[in-house]
Amino acid sequence: MLTACSSMVAPKPKDPEALAEYNEANDRFEPLNRKMYDLSVKVDKYSMRPVAKAYVWAVPVPVRKSIGNMVRTMNEPSVFFNDVGAGKPRRAGDAFVRWCINMVAGVGGFIDVAKYAGYPHHDNDAGLTLATWGVESGPYLFLPMMGPSSIRDGIGYGIDQGLSPWNYVPRGYGLLTFNWAYNIMGVINARADHLDDLDQVQRDALDPYATIRSAYQQQRKALAQAIKDDHRATVPDWYN
Amino acid sequence: MTIRASRRSFVLGTAAAAALLPVAAFPALAAQPAAEFVRSLGNRLVAIVNSNLSPDEKKAHVLPILQSDVDVDAIGRYCLGRYWRMATPEQQTEYLSLFHQVLVNAITDKLGDYRGVSFTIGTTTPQGEDQAVAAVLHRPQQPDAAMQWIVSTQSGSPKIVDVIGEGASLRLTQRQDYSAYIQRNGGQVATLLAALKRQLAHHQTPSAN
Numbered sequence: 001m002l003t004a005c006s007s008m009v010a011p012k013p014k015d016p017e018a019l020a021e022y023n024e025a026n027d028r029f030e031p032l033n034r035k036m037y038d039l040s041v042k043v044d045k046y047s048m049r050p051v052a053k054a055y056v057w058a059v060p061v062p063v064r065k066s067i068g069n070m071v072r073t074m075n076e077p078s079v080f081f082n083d084v085g086a087g088k089p090r091r092a093g094d095a096f097v098r099w100c101i102n103m104v105a106g107v108g109g110f111i112d113v114a115k116y117a118g119y120p121h122h123d124n125d126a127g128l129t130l131a132t133w134g135v136e137s138g139p140y141l142f143l144p145m146m147g148p149s150s151i152r153d154g155i156g157y158g159i160d161q162g163l164s165p166w167n168y169v170p171r172g173y174g175l176l177t178f179n180w181a182y183n184i185m186g187v188i189n190a191r192a193d194h195l196d197d198l199d200q201v202q203r204d205a206l207d208p209y210a211t212i213r214s215a216y217q218q219q220r221k222a223l224a225q226a227i228k229d230d231h232r233a234t235v236p237d238w239y240n
Numbered sequence: 241m242t243i244r245a246s247r248r249s250f251v252l253g254t255a256a257a258a259a260l261l262p263v264a265a266f267p268a269l270a271a272q273p274a275a276e277f278v279r280s281l282g283n284r285l286v287a288i289v290n291s292n293l294s295p296d297e298k299k300a301h302v303l304p305i306l307q308s309d310v311d312v313d314a315i316g317r318y319c320l321g322r323y324w325r326m327a328t329p330e331q332q333t334e335y336l337s338l339f340h341q342v343l344v345n346a347i348t349d350k351l352g353d354y355r356g357v358s359f360t361i362g363t364t365t366p367q368g369e370d371q372a373v374a375a376v377l378h379r380p381q382q383p384d385a386a387m388q389w390i391v392s393t394q395s396g397s398p399k400i401v402d403v404i405g406e407g408a409s410l411r412l413t414q415r416q417d418y419s420a421y422i423q424r425n426g427g428q429v430a431t432l433l434a435a436l437k438r439q440l441a442h443h444q445t446p447s448a449n
Contacts, residue, residue: 017322018322018423020322021321021322021419021423024416025416025420061381196353204346204439205417206417206418206420206421206432206435206436206439207417207420207421207424209420210416210417210419210420210421211413211414211416211417213416214408214412214413214416214417215408215413218407218408218409218412218413219406219407219408220407221407222404222406222407222408223407226407
């Protein structure tokens with residue numbers, strides 16, 4: 001058991017500069033993560049990537065955009081609860097209004113009407129909410145088939161599943177069908193959105209794994225900081 | 241009451257007008273040298289990207305702009321991180337020459353993807369000794385991309401030393417890529433140089449097709 005564990009954990013370097021680099025990478029479980037990464041890339045190459053390519057080839061841009069909008073709108077309740085959790089009422093209000101407008105005027109979320117009404121989409125998830133509470137990310141993780149994450153963001157993903165209202169709607173064939181279609185379309189659509197980025201990383205990076213690790217951790221930090229820095233008042237500006 | 245109401249409608253009217261104006265229209269921002277520098281650089285690049293020139297001609301036009309407005313040497317040194325000091329002077333010179341070509345390829349490869357692009361300059365914030373100029377890139381059929389251009393004046397004139405897209409610094413990401421590669425391949429700068437040469441050779445083969 002001990003040997004199995006030690007082969008998953010990267011040894012700490014002694015040289016101070018190498019140690020600084022090791023700390024910056026924040027990747028204690030690098031050997032295990034790299035295995036998961038290699039496996040994911042291999043599986044992706046023969047499954048999701050061709051599917052996403054075919055999807056982009058077959059489905060015109062406006063339809064793909066609508067599906068993207070729908071997936072995003074359906075996730076809006078989770079964004080709302082996280083905005084509340086992060087103590088950002090203005091953001092929560094934006095998410096709530098987006099949900100209401102897009103579900104009604106946007107025909108079930110397929111058209112992002114709210115964007116034109118002055119409520120652009122913003123991201124939030126439980127990993128980021130925990131970050132605004134001061135929870136450290138913990139070591140980097142590469143989850144098989146799911147991609148870059150961290151201990152905190154992995155826990156956040158679990159919380160987000162609980163925050164999604166679709167888990168509380170009475171069971172039935174309608175919901176089952178919707179859930180399958182929604183999840184499958186969401187995954188394909190999300191993979192299609194990243195076709196060019198991921199191809200480019202594979203082509204241009206000397207160590208694609210390290211490049212993705214670096215970009216992911218920087219982006220998560222920036223997103224959490226953007227939420228922390230959002231001090232807009234709850235009431236409209238003109239009211240003050 | 242009437243005064244209050246008219247004041248409010250004035251405020252509302254001004255707010256609405258301000259929201260409709262692109263940020264670039266504010267004269268106060270034009271006075272900032274860093275923002276003005278990025279705007280001028282952006283305008284020149286966008287003019288080339290949106291022109292009807294062939295890809296090779298576009299590349300030829302972009303090269304002098306990159307040489308004058310981007311501090312490629314400083315970015316290269318940053319990307320090599322702690323290995324810069326470990327490298328011999330010859331390796332440093334060779335690395336910088338390779339890095340120039342890699343960076344130019346990375347930028348010029350993208351020129352074709354950005355046809356019909358336009359941009360808006362936002363606020364400038366100090367970042368250490370440098371200035372971060374926010375910009376939003378508008379691309380047809382694609383969502384807007386927010387980015388920050390980091391401008392340094394350490395070399396005497398303003399130069400770009402980094403671009404931050406979606407929260408990720410390009411030079412930091414590149415440094416972590418290089419350091420991971422060196423570290424996993426024997427810890428020698430020579431292996432990186434060999435890899436960069438291979439990368440450049442690969443790059444030339446497909447473009448010949």
